[in-house]
Amino acid sequence: MPETISARNVLGLSPPYSLAREMIAVSTAAHAVQKAASDEVVRAERTRTFGGKADAISQIWTLANECATPDWNGEGALPIAQLAVFEATAFIRALPDGIPLPEFAPEPDGSISLDWIRSRSNFFSVSVGTSDRLAYAWLDGTDRGHAVARFDGDSVPSRILEGIKALVQGANAAVRPR
Amino acid sequence: MLPSGLAEVVADEEDLARFLTQSSHFNTEIVKPAAVLPSPKSRETSVSRHGRSPLDVLWAIGLEAAGTRRLYGAAIFKAAAVRAALLTVEPNEPPPRHAAILGWPWMESDPELQRAKQKELALLIVSAAGAPELR
Numbered sequence: 001m002p003e004t005i006s007a008r009n010v011l012g013l014s015p016p017y018s019l020a021r022e023m024i025a026v027s028t029a030a031h032a033v034q035k036a037a038s039d040e041v042v043r044a045e046r047t048r049t050f051g052g053k054a055d056a057i058s059q060i061w062t063l064a065n066e067c068a069t070p071d072w073n074g075e076g077a078l079p080i081a082q083l084a085v086f087e088a089t090a091f092i093r094a095l096p097d098g099i100p101l102p103e104f105a106p107e108p109d110g111s112i113s114l115d116w117i118r119s120r121s122n123f124f125s126v127s128v129g130t131s132d133r134l135a136y137a138w139l140d141g142t143d144r145g146h147a148v149a150r151f152d153g154d155s156v157p158s159r160i161l162e163g164i165k166a167l168v169q170g171a172n173a174a175v176r177p178r
Numbered sequence: 179m180l181p182s183g184l185a186e187v188v189a190d191e192e193d194l195a196r197f198l199t200q201s202s203h204f205n206t207e208i209v210k211p212a213a214v215l216p217s218p219k220s221r222e223t224s225v226s227r228h229g230r231s232p233l234d235v236l237w238a239i240g241l242e243a244a245g246t247r248r249l250y251g252a253a254i255f256k257a258a259a260v261r262a263a264l265l266t267v268e269p270n271e272p273p274p275r276h277a278a279i280l281g282w283p284w285m286e287s288d289p290e291l292q293r294a295k296q297k298e299l300a301l302l303i304v305s306a307a308g309a310p311e312l313r
Contacts, residue, residue: 063202073199074247076219105202105212109291113212117205120305125211127293137211139301146238146294 056101057089060112067106078110083130088112090153091128101162102126111135118169123165127161138163140170182274184227188267191313193229194277196307197240199247200295209253211300216282222277225267230254230311237313251312259306263299279303280290 064080071077090115092101102114111129127135134157137146149157180186188194196214198204203213216223226239242247260267260279270278282299285292 030309068201073217074245075217075224078218103202103205103210104198105210107212107293109218109293113210113297115210115212116209117210118207120308123211123301123305125297125301126233127290127297129290129293131290133290135290135292135297137294137297137301139298139305144298144301146293146298148288148290 051070052101053092053095056092056104059084059104060088060092063071063104063106063112067110072106073108075108077108080106080110080112082110084110084128085141085152087130087132087151088114088128091126091134091151091156094151094154094156096156096161099161100168118165118167118170122167122170124163134142134160136160140167179272180269180271182227182271184269184275188227188257188277190261190268192227192257193254193258194225194257194267194279195228195236195240195252195254195311196223196225197243197252198243198250198310201248201250204251204253204312206312207309209304209307211297211304211308212309213253214279214303215302216279216298220268220278221280221282221284222271223282225279225286227269227275229278233311234270236311240313242273243276245275249313251310253304253307253310255303255307259303262306265299265303 050078057174064085066072067080068075070079072079095101100116102116105113105115107113107127111127111128114126116124121139121141123139125137132151133148135148135153138144149159151157180299198209198213203210214223226243228239236252237249238253251285257267265279267277267279270276271308283292283295
């Protein structure tokens with residue numbers, strides 16, 4: 001007997017992967033249903049990915065609202081400009097799938113800091129301000145550095161992407177069993 | 179001797195506290211570099227010459243410094259960590275125990291490069307600080 005496909009499953013209220021991968025098709029109709037379920041898994045995954053980015057973008061806007069007035073830190077900080085928010089949200093949208101989303105923090109000059117943190121000695125941090133040039137710095141054990149890269153609004157600059165990947169892969173290597 | 183009774187030179191082994199008034203400037207394990215970046219107005223980072231203990235004194239100083247802002251905690255690091263980043267730390271009273279981290283790179287002609295340089299130095303300081311002391 002083919003399995004019954006509930007909307008609850010397809011909509012991801014329970015893990016849809018097993019549904020798509022393990023369902024045994026016994027007829028052409030069942031095969032069509034299985035394909036539809038697989039398509040739904042892909043769609044659900046895309047939605048889930050976008051959901052993560054949507055949350056991140058929401059955090060950026062929240063931060064910008066909290067730091068919208070001059071001197072938000074009591075030490076003469078500049079407000080986060082709307083253009084910086086647009087740049088930061090474009091950067092998040094441009095991050096390829098599989099790259100973890102960063103934590104966000106306001107900087108005193110009105111920029112938004114995007115931080116990938118593995119440990120106290122493994123950081124990758126990007127500053128997004130009102131310019132299309134992104135300041136970034138990293139700390140990887142005893143290795144450290146800084147640079148600037150241009151962001152076209154669509155693709156994360158390759159040097160920044162490589163830096164984030166190196167940090168993430170280092171984290172994976174650290175937990176990989178021998 | 180300063181009015182607070184502290185020495186006029188900040189010793190390498192002295193603890194410095196950077197008070198945290200933004201919830202997004204830290205998590206439970208780490209302080210983020212944005213927390214110690216300099217003010218664009220004064221071009222320095224304010225700190226207090228005080229360590230983790232006694233905590234009640236630390237928080238009393240912090241509440242005074244925070245004013246109307248919420249005080250979440252403090253990043254604590256040695257003056258030596260600031261100097262290792264090739265920055266300087268000097269007493270700046272009043273208020274009592276106040277000091278300033280000075281010498282941040284400033285480049286009017288290239289603000290992004292300036293930001294990148296400052297961020298690298300800030301990373302060194304927060305790395306030395308480790309986990310924040312939270313209220």
